[in-house]
Amino acid sequence: MALLELKNITKRYNHECCALDDVSFSVDKGEFVSVIGPSGSGKSTLLRCINRIVEPTTGEICVDGVISSSLNKKKLRKLRTKIGMIFQHYNLVERLTVIENVLHGRLGYKSTLAGVFGRYSQEEKRQAFQILEMLGLNDQVNKRCDQLSGGQKQRVGIARALVQNPKLILCDEPIASLDPNASKIIMDHLRNISTEMGITVIVNLHQVEVALKYSDRIIGVNNGKVVFDGPPSELTTRQIHDIYDSEPESVELMVYQGERHAG
């Protein structure tokens, strides 16, 4: 059974623009999927529909065997604990420490009162420390997040998603604000999370070469429609051109960079 299934998803904002147009696909446990496409093609809307920050206009989304549109607020909150989210601008509480931000990932499991008073069990704290160590942040645990580099902040974002014990992690342009070294560290961690922990990872990316290097599968969107869905080896220069409506020379450059990264 697929971990995630989208059936005929359409999203219209303000009854005008069709941000997603009849999108259907399914994703298996542990798959690493990159979503690529030009600015405004619907990549963010797609991720936001999956955890229902944005309500699809029509269609059905099934996560881990549960149809999300059928759920009341309480059950939707429970389903969301299975879905971690990582953002381009990290979405951390900057004045709080690394460990406090990471433990926020447990809030979905708590009553409002326990959350307000920051009541976390020893087991929750032990797990948070263990994840921070895995991500190379054990020296930063008590630092305020406003004192961290962008790459470190993004690793805190990953740790916060992981303490949820998610089955699926959605990443909305996780490396768009990072330099190449920090980007590589983040992508390596995301790839390991999928391969070693069996967690499904879906990443929106602007960098085709990064998608080619890291993904099991690439989904190309243009104007709200899926125009490519397959492994990196099947993504031809022609298809990249179609996804981006771009000039062939710029596509050759993207692929060349991908080959250099892969090599």
Ligand SMILES: Nc1ncnc2c1ncn2[C@@H]1O[C@H](COP(=O)(O)OP(=O)(O)OP(=O)(O)O)[C@@H](O)[C@H]1O
């Ligand atoms: N809240 C909103 N209200 C109205 N229109 C929106 C809203 N969010 C997105 N859109 C529109 O939906 C379309 C898809 O936007 P979306 O942000 O999903 O694309 P994207 O591929 O993620 O773009 P980018 O790569 O620039 O982040 C665009 O035309 C955008 O203007």
